[in-house]
Amino acid sequence: MKKAIFSTEISLLRRTIQRLLRRKAGTNLTKILHKTHPADVALLMRGFGSSEQKTIFNLCPTFNHKAKVLEELDETLIENMLIDESSTNISKMFVYLDTNDQAAIISMFSEEKQKEILEKIEIEDLGDVEEIMSYPDDSAGSVMTKETFTLNQNTTIKETIKQLQAFPENDKIFYVYVLDDQEKLMGVISLRNLVTSENTKRLKDIMIKDIHAATSETDQEEVAKTVAHYNYLALPVVNRENKFLGIVTIDDVVDIIREEASEDFLQMAGVGKDRDILLKSPIENAQLRAPWIFASLIGGICAAAIIGYFDHLLKEMIVLASFIPVIIGIGGNIGTQSSTIIVRGLATGRVDITNTLPLITKEIIVGGVLGIIYGTLVGFASEFITGTELENLGVVIGLSIACSMTIATAVGASVPLILKKLNFDPAISTGPFVTTAIDILGVALYFIIASLILL
Template sequence: MEQKHQILLDTARRLIRRGAYPHLAKLLGKIHPADIAHLFRYLDLKEQRILFTLIEDAETSAYVLSELDHAVGAQLLEQIDRETITEVLQEMPYDDAVDIIRNMPEELAEEILTIMQDEDSTEIEQLLQYDEYTAGGIMATEFFSLPEDMRVREAIAALQEAKDVEMVFYVYVTDDYGHLVGVLSLRQLLTVAPDKQLKDIMIRDVIRVTTDTDQEEVAHLVARYNILAIPVVDEHNKLMGIVTVDDVIDVLREEATDDIFKMAGTREEELLYGFQAFKIARLRLPWLITNLFGGVITGYLMWLFRATLEEIIALVSFVPVITGMGGNVGGQSATIVVRGFATGRIDSSTLRQVFFKELRVGVIMGAVCGLVVGIVALIWHGNPYLGLVVGLAMVTAMSVAASTGVLAPTFFKRIGIDPAIASSPFVQTANDITGILIYFGTATMFLSYLR
């Protein structure tokens, strides 16, 4: 943590312990809302509630809430009175308010919507109809659009008077029925003759998404075309809202965090449990149990090759090396492929190239590691054939592991299972099993030379 934030955190905790709430309120009034939100990440729920209730105005509270994880924000609001909740949510952009309400208990959410003003509750209820992870679920409905027959001077005047809209990066142009027909940058608007109509200067080929477009696809389009906002339309091409770059950054961060948690065998929900060990263990256990059974199968395979192991006990020296290196290589390949799927860099058209690339990388790394461990085996046990067996097994196991690291995520993606969840434990277990089979199978073939 930066020194500035550490000082703020220490000061806030000290004032909370002393009950010096007037001083704490004065401190909060002097620092930026983003810095207040940063403090919340290091406080428990009780401390968060105290801090939140001391923020003087609803606008600042709304800003802080927008910067927090939505589940954390909802959990925080549940601790305060209904009127304050309503007042804060009404100060937030509708898309952020919807994300908070989605994470509240159903009864509380319905109660809040009832208390809110008609206009606000109607907008929020409309947004709640869209899936949480689609363009409709993350779009802002306070956008700026103008009719196509409006003249430039009128458009500039309307832009100057615009209030209560999301950041104006572009001017979206619509027809008489609200259909999206074009787009203008602010620069275009300010550099053309004032008497021209918008339909004569607008760009007609607009990059757009529909309300049911997955949020990841929205993020990819914004990143690919380097745009600051993207319009959202319904099935009839009616302009419904916009997704701005700040929302896209949140999506990319959420998706990346989600993938990392899944590959670690847990979920982001763990963050909400704080230091509750039993609840966190319950989240992590399922995939660990999978690995546990994989380890039992690996042990059983070693038992099947017990005759080979009894004759050449030196083989046991390199079991951890073979299984460990295979698991590492497979994990690297799986991580690259899962991330490639998530960012759109890998698809069905490039999968073949990715497979053979990872296979070649596995062979090269296997050859280098196999040579090193073969030499170690020769020096350690004085048997050149043992070094040959270990080296060959290493090359084969690492090549197979690299291939598995590509094939496993691809298989899970095609059958509809999130590869980020299943790939890591499957690849680890599969490579342990194949590594043991390859190692002891090779040793059995050369058994007469190893004696």
């Protein structure tokens, strides 16, 4: 029995594996891997170099064990593990993988390699794999599994239970999906309702007819939201004619949520949406991040141009330059807070895209209140720091911060909502684009207010 282990045990196990690798004690390492849960093996592998990862993977005791490790690895690591594997060995691992995992892995290879692997897969599974590979990436069809339990609506409860008992190894049976003679989805039955119903009844008598189902083209994020909202263990996938295709299971939904959250966080940080960025080479990493840094560069140049336009003001009152970082920093921070709150609300479904005005108004009020508080504090602080050498400096600083924070919250709250309505990913709004816009507006406001009051 392979038991799950905790972080302290993971660290101890990692050190043990490191020692065995140095000693080239393959036999002992295989014994340890045999006793270790595949998910823990996958976690351990991330702490080793490429050659060591391959050694660990190759020493996994069985094709079943290797297959379960593959299920837990990132795409880049899977490619590294299988790049030198023969098509025969890959097909042997595939016996223990669900069809959606098979399709995902096969799609990583070249067309020639794909053909070799597909030729070695059992004929009964070949059609399922090719079907899943035909659906768009990140759609319900591309992540569904074909390992399901379906029966005709006229089947009796007794016969259903008997057929269920013939599949003791199938861990994907959460519900019984009821079909008609044309393979169309008619209803669903939980296992609890099944075993508590009279044996003589037919499935159509006890099935739930009000079904939530996804089409094969439905975005995987929408599937995850539906499963999470209704606490389902799986969601059926149908085509446009309502014919049953497969299911998206809860373990796949967890992966989807993790992937989508990773993409959102990466975009909020302004580094793109490639989830494997940590595994990329320095050159690939730089290529991914360069466009986002360029956006910041353009914003910086615009801010510099604004400052240059008011250079006559700075020459007369150089002390104004001392507070530019404060104006930019505090506005950027509260703007990022607002955009992050909105993006997260959109991701979890707590933000109603059809009624956004109250939400934007609320953020503006928050920005105004905090702007008055921090504007007053910094205004008094500026008078103390500069020794009141410039009359009304505190008023300029305080008013600039109040206006900057209010506008920053308006921009931070509005941009994600606008992007969502235009069918763009709102997560990009919390990256350099919003912060750059807020920096430009903050600097412009600062010098406009200073010109009006001090000149």
